[in-house]
Amino acid sequence: MSEPVKPNPTSKYLRTERLPSIWCPGCGIGTTVNCFTRALDGSGFDLDKVAIVSGIGCTGRVAGYLNLDSFHTTHGRAIPFATGLQMANPDLKVVVYSGDGDLSAIGGNHLIHAARRNVDMLVVCVNNFTYGMTGGQVTPTTFQTAVASTTPYGAYEETFNLPRLVDSCGGVYVARWTSYHVKQLAKSMGEALNKKGFRFIEILSPCPTLYLRRNKLGEGLDEMKFYKEKSVIKNGASTTETDLDYRKEIVVGTFVNRERPTNVEAMEARMSEVLGAKYVPYESPGKKPAWA
DSSP states (O other): OOOOOOOOTTGGGBOGGGOSOSOOTTOSHHHHHHHHHHHHHTTOOOGGGEEEEEOSSTGGGHHHHBSSEEEEOOTTOHHHHHHHHHHHOTTSEEEEEEEHIIIIIITHHHHHHHHHHTOSEEEEEEEOSSBTTTTOBOOTTOOTTOOBTTBTTOOOSOOOOHHHHHHHHTOSEEEEEETTOHHHHHHHHHHHHTSOSEEEEEEEOOOIIIIITTTTOOOHHHHHHHHHHHEEEOTTOOGGGOOOOTTSOEEEEEEEEOOOOOHHHHHHHHHHHHHGGGOOOOOOTTOSOTTO
């Protein structure tokens, strides 16, 4: 008699009725979701107080697969939507989960100002160097010389170093991993979930259909081997030393872990200083954050 099959410990965090996912074989987004659910599993959070917001794109579909309060917003607008959500109900733990094109191109202005304001949210950016859902166009993170549908002779513009960008804007937690580094990524997500302020995790992840194949780099498994061979863990490294170059060394790790007041804390401190006892702070249904 066969042994009963044990349920997957992450199943309770997924809307299993929506599976299988739309993601291509070899795509790394599902791996990052597994890491995220494992971080949630070890957190002890009240899941009714965790909300996930996404924009448009392959990674934007993550919100629909997680069994949480989920919001699938318009292209590039996940962060402003999440900002309103968090400020209206500071009890919520708000997570933005989206791709490099959605967050750093169309949503780039929102990214830098949310980091500057230190809005209390975690932003997970799956960076596969392309617009995977809409045809493989060039993005701000596409490497120079890499081929995209809009750069058939190779990309030629300077690329964003996203950890450096967010660090320079004031993000309090900044990390980069790849979808190969599953244990480190799950641990990093757990750390970031337990911290206040603007936290940012970049995850390099393969897009076998529209990036790897177009650039003759093999399949998803080939890219995972590349991540294994080329990644160097440098926790605490200056983000000025974390630039990426095409098919060269990948610096990964937790680069920034600092403290500074969130935008709500800064506002309340200023208002209290100016108005004194006349200032009445906003009281949400449960003022104390669920994770405090």
